[in-house]
Amino acid sequence: MSNGKSLKLWTVNVISIIIFVILCSTGLINWLVLPRGYEARGNFLVSLRHFFIALHEWVGLIFIVLIAIHIALHWPYIKSNLKKYGIMK
Numbered sequence: 001m002s003n004g005k006s007l008k009l010w011t012v013n014v015i016s017i018i019i020f021v022i023l024c025s026t027g028l029i030n031w032l033v034l035p036r037g038y039e040a041r042g043n044f045l046v047s048l049r050h051f052f053i054a055l056h057e058w059v060g061l062i063f064i065v066l067i068a069i070h071i072a073l074h075w076p077y078i079k080s081n082l083k084k085y086g087i088m089k
């Protein structure tokens, strides 16, 4: 693998893990910690919840794009394995 490609993969992977941690924390905090609906009325935590939902959704979108780039960068390897195991001609 060329140096340029390795650097791209490394960068995509490092950003992906950071983004994955943000996704896990915003998803789990919203689900398990922050109050919902009536419980949260008049409370600043409801704004935090809305902020986390928006963050989770946008970061989720970025994560999908990063995974697509990750797969594209590994495409020659994936293709050679698909051929090796007879899944692709």
Ligand code: HEM
Pocket (backbone or CB within 6 Å): 020, 023, 024, 025, 026, 027, 028, 030, 031, 032, 053, 056, 057, 060, 061, 063, 064
């Ligand atoms: C591509 C990645 C992801 C996308 C596109 C995505 C998208 C979403 C969306 C649209 C919701 C609903 C938010 C709402 O209430 O409007 C949600 C909820 C949730 N997500 Fe994710 N998510 C992703 C990854 C993750 C990961 C990695 C975790 C790991 C723990 C996670 C945990 C959760 C949890 C626990 C909820 C429920 C929150 C609640 O009930 O309040 N998500 N996600």
